[in-house]
Amino acid sequence: MSEFWTSLASLMGVWAFCQSLLHTLFPRELRFASIKILQRILHWASSYCYYDITEIDGVNTNELYNAVQLYLSSSASITANRLSLTRGLNSSAISLGISNNDRLIDTYGGIQVIWEHVVKQRQPQTISWRPLPEEKRGFTLRIHKKNKKIVLDSYLGFIMERASEIKRLNQDRLLYTNSRGGPLDPWESVPFKHPSTFDTLAMDPCKKYRIMSDLKDFADGEAFYQRTGRAWKRGYLLYGPPGTGKSSMIAAMANYLGYDIYDLELTEVQTNSELRKLLMKTSAKSIIVIEDIDCSVNLTNRKKSNGNVVREIGLDGPRPKKMRGEEGANTITLSGLLNFTDGLWSCCGNERIFVFTTNYVEKLDPALLRSGRMDMHIFMSYCSFDSLKILFKNYLEYEEGDIDEDLMKELREVIDEAEMTPADISELLIKNKRDKKKAVWELLEALRFKSEKKKEGNVIQDTRALETSPRQCGGGDQLVKQCQEISVENII
Numbered sequence: 001m002s003e004f005w006t007s008l009a010s011l012m013g014v015w016a017f018c019q020s021l022l023h024t025l026f027p028r029e030l031r032f033a034s035i036k037i038l039q040r041i042l043h044w045a046s047s048y049c050y051y052d053i054t055e056i057d058g059v060n061t062n063e064l065y066n067a068v069q070l071y072l073s074s075s076a077s078i079t080a081n082r083l084s085l086t087r088g089l090n091s092s093a094i095s096l097g098i099s100n101n102d103r104l105i106d107t108y109g110g111i112q113v114i115w116e117h118v119v120k121q122r123q124p125q126t127i128s129w130r131p132l133p134e135e136k137r138g139f140t141l142r143i144h145k146k147n148k149k150i151v152l153d154s155y156l157g158f159i160m161e162r163a164s165e166i167k168r169l170n171q172d173r174l175l176y177t178n179s180r181g182g183p184l185d186p187w188e189s190v191p192f193k194h195p196s197t198f199d200t201l202a203m204d205p206c207k208k209y210r211i212m213s214d215l216k217d218f219a220d221g222e223a224f225y226q227r228t229g230r231a232w233k234r235g236y237l238l239y240g241p242p243g244t245g246k247s248s249m250i251a252a253m254a255n256y257l258g259y260d261i262y263d264l265e266l267t268e269v270q271t272n273s274e275l276r277k278l279l280m281k282t283s284a285k286s287i288i289v290i291e292d293i294d295c296s297v298n299l300t301n302r303k304k305s306n307g308n309v310v311r312e313i314g315l316d317g318p319r320p321k322k323m324r325g326e327e328g329a330n331t332i333t334l335s336g337l338l339n340f341t342d343g344l345w346s347c348c349g350n351e352r353i354f355v356f357t358t359n360y361v362e363k364l365d366p367a368l369l370r371s372g373r374m375d376m377h378i379f380m381s382y383c384s385f386d387s388l389k390i391l392f393k394n395y396l397e398y399e400e401g402d403i404d405e406d407l408m409k410e411l412r413e414v415i416d417e418a419e420m421t422p423a424d425i426s427e428l429l430i431k432n433k434r435d436k437k438k439a440v441w442e443l444l445e446a447l448r449f450k451s452e453k454k455k456e457g458n459v460i461q462d463t464r465a466l467e468t469s470p471r472q473c474g475g476g477d478q479l480v481k482q483c484q485e486i487s488v489e490n491i492i
């Protein structure tokens with residue numbers, strides 16, 4: 001044992017001697033220089049190259065650093081064991097990130113890259129006009145030299161795109177209105193927190209499926225719109241009696257796509273140019289809504305003059321007629337509205353959806369409804385049996401099979417004839433939500449009563465309801481198949 005200690009002591013002595021010799025022969029500067037040269041030789045010989053993305057680029061914040069951080073937050077959740085959690089300003093979502101001096105492997109187009117989050121203590125500052133954070137943060141990207149081109153050409157661009165998408169999705173949705181905005185900023189916004197989703201929306205499952213796939217195709221359709229030379233926008237007309245879920249559908253669309261909503265109050269707009277300015281101030285990935293379009297503007301005042309159709313939209317009764325395309329003071333014309341949805345200005349921003357709602361579709365000018373302006377006409381009908389099942393699930397937490405079969409049969413028999421809106425049925429179910437059985441029985445009574453009244457002719461027929469018989473669909477894959485088989489038409 002003593003031999004061991006003796007040899008260890010002599011080894012340490014040799015080490016101390018070598019160190020002092022090194023210090024005497026190579027001064028500090030020379031040592032650093034030789035380490036650097038050694039590093040360069042190693043880098044040159046290595047098959048990898050490294051990119052440093054520092055948080056602060058000179059005096060400015062490096063946007064790429066923030067983008068990488070956001071981008072990695074989406075893949076970090078799957079691969080890393082240790083994560084840092086943050087919650088951004090104006091966001092209710094918690095995002096994940098790689099911890100300090102940790103590594104993460106990412107794959108892009110079949111190539112593997114390694115990200116390292118490098119955090120060092122910053123040297124104490126002497127005098128600086130801008131205080132810098134105490135820590136010096138940055139990402140180091142390690143890639144194979146042969147993949148340099150693909151990384152520089154597309155990977156970094158892909159990261160920037162994904163990061164802005166994540167940022168948008170993490171932020172709360174906004175609901176804009178023009179009724180309170182000033183001349184400088186015509187839109188005023190509030191956070192949009194409507195809970196309506198396609199799951200809670202009571203409507204024919206086939207219709208719902210078709211609308212959802214149409215929206216998805218639209219949102220993923222950048223290449224298609226580019227290839228076909230069409231402006232990246234889509235129009236939906238929602239029509240049907242009050243309380244059938246038109247506004248709820250708009251909220252569900254916004255929640256589904258993660259878009260902001262611009263609720264355009266047409267009665268607040270004085271001229272076509274004001275309308276155009278409002279359009280220019282809307283952002284991409286948004287839904288521009290004009291609710292009750294038949295009430296906001298009067299589209300019925302038309303007359304033929306010298307063979308030209310003269311259309312005029314008055315806000316408070318008939319105004320002097322103007323030729324189509326002509327613009328007058330304090331009035332919006334139909335052509336102004338058409339230009340808004342379909343003209344050159346309509347494509348001043350990308351990925352926008354126009355939604356018009358009305359209770360009286362027959363009052364609208366055909367020019368407003370033609371394809372290309374309103375690509376899809378969606379009839380929001382009275383509550384059907386399929387819709388009722390969704391309402392039972394929403395309000396009573398009843399699944400299929402929870403209700404007695406005979407009772408369901410009776411409900412199915414009366415529901416179409418009773419013509420009750422989902423809004424009316426929801427109210428009835430909410431009223432009795434503590435006593436679920438009572439809720440169903442009371443609903444059946446109400447439906448029977450309404451259908452009897454209708455048979456007796458005591459209820460005035462609602463001429464607005466352009467009813468299509470509710471389609472009975474199955475669920476899951478069967479539903480998808482059935483819906484795909486329905487011929488493609490734009491009126492559903």
Ligand SMILES: Nc1ncnc2c1ncn2[C@@H]1O[C@H](COP(=O)(O)OP(=O)(O)OP(=O)(O)O)[C@@H](O)[C@H]1O
Nearest residue numbers: 200201202241242243244245246247248422423426
């Ligand atoms: N299809 C539906 N699915 C689920 N809930 C609905 C549906 N239709 C109506 N409701 C309920 O009724 C309420 C009113 O519905 P909503 O405002 O969407 O109707 P609307 O068609 O826009 O009516 P209006 O024509 O009067 O504007 C909603 O808050 C919602 O709770």
Ligand SMILES: [Mg+2]
Nearest residue numbers: 246247248291
């Ligand atoms: Mg509404």
